[in-house]
Amino acid sequence: MRLPALLATTLALTCAAPALAETPAAPGIEAVLAADIRADDRARDQYRHPVETLAFFEVEPGMSVVDFMPSGGWYSRVLIPYLGAEGSYIGLNPDVGTEGGPGFFAGMRETASRFPAQAQGWVGDNGAAVIGANIGDEAIEAMAGSVDRFLIFREIHNIRRLGWFHDVATTARTLLKDDGLLGVVQHRARPDAPASYVLGDKGYQREEDVIALFSAYGFDLVGKSEVNANPADPADWEGGVWSLPPSFGGAPEGSEERARRAEIGESDRMTLLFRKRP
Template sequence: MLLKPLRTALAVIAMTAPVATMAADASPTLEAVIAAPHRTPEFVARDVWRHPLETLRFFGVKPTDTVVEIWPGGGGWYTEILAPYLRERGRYVAAIQPVSLPQTDDYARRGAERFRAKLASNPAVYDRTEVAEFRPPERAASVPPGTADVVLTFRNVHNWMEGGYEAAAFEAFFAMLKPGGTLGLVEHRAAPGTSREQSIVSGYVTEAYIRALAYAAGFVLAGSSPVNNNPKDSKDYPEGVWTLPPVLRLKDKDRDKYLAIGESDRMTLKFVKPTH
């Protein structure tokens, strides 16, 4: 007589349990992690612009990989996907800004604190996340050399350009990776011919400049994907890329216009560290 209620209870538990409670010899699929209930609803709403499934598949991220994500941000958008995906058989290292350095501003310090609080809030998902520090040249080697299968960075190159250490950042990625390892990069794409100075102000970087940084560090281009392209983005806004969602720096001014454009046009590039 109790069999049917028991089955019902077990079904409810299975649907609501975190992805990370799977057997130790199993890993959730990317599809399962992306659909899991632990993800922040506001983040899920941005999947239409960030395409996490297609992006991570393009980069070739496997559940057995050691993955270093550079500057995941206080919200940890990709952390919500990568941490449970790699939890059972891989390794996820979140390389955040070092709060102890005087160069780290208050915004970055608050973001680092918020990120650590996020990890502590859900140990069933984030308990195996490793936190490292990254800000070259002072903390470029927080991740031991030759230990990563994949280094990922999303929309950060313009920040390193503002700090003047973008070349050092790419050199650090190259050092972190094993031979044959992958650097997966997404960045706001500037129109060809945009100067370095314009990129720092606008947040948009030319693909040619990023390729040059990668080649100078020793990487080889393995491919590019159109998955995060947005042809509606004209890249000529009064507050640069931050005019568009999700920031919407102009607030209510022309809000519907910018919402209709959507998030920025982004390059999605895959580089590889040669094996010899």
């Protein structure tokens, strides 16, 4: 459902139909994936499985959905059209304050003022109302208890290594409805990976650790999916997950090693679904 009208007016890029006109139906997921705006994204569908992943997370048109750290917008270009004009999409970033210079941190500052226009550049005026926020913004309390799904795609390693987990987990609890669900896709380390390998700077996380962390913050695991699994990934790269496509770290273009890694594909990934515990 849409968020309160005042919040949508002040923070959102509102995409509602004209007054008295019938609200257009949200496009089906297959139509969303085939849209021209995803021309550069589509090659990664074979690794990210957006249809199966969003179905597992029980995401439906008309919902209010948080996409934590949307970055370059790969999932934004799926979720915003798919949620439709009755839905709300919240691009949420950490509270990065003034730390760091340009680049990684700068791209997450002032999300409320920056992100809606950025999203419009990606998807136009169609689809869900778009809201941008940083953890700690006043908007978080205004949206308390109104969100259906809180989704984190391949960012747990950054959340852990930068000390953001507490704020992210407590914000998710604040935003989610009583029956709200939290979905996680994350690069998966081997179960016996040493602690030094899974602190965040390699990208990979042990599945049991991720489950334990969310359990400690009041989230019950309700399901696992292997839809994003890749058994060909040894998950022990010295250069971390960035050794694989699309980064190919340490494997020059045209080399046999790069070709070998291309055959492996993107990382092995856990896909977990949690429910907010009362």
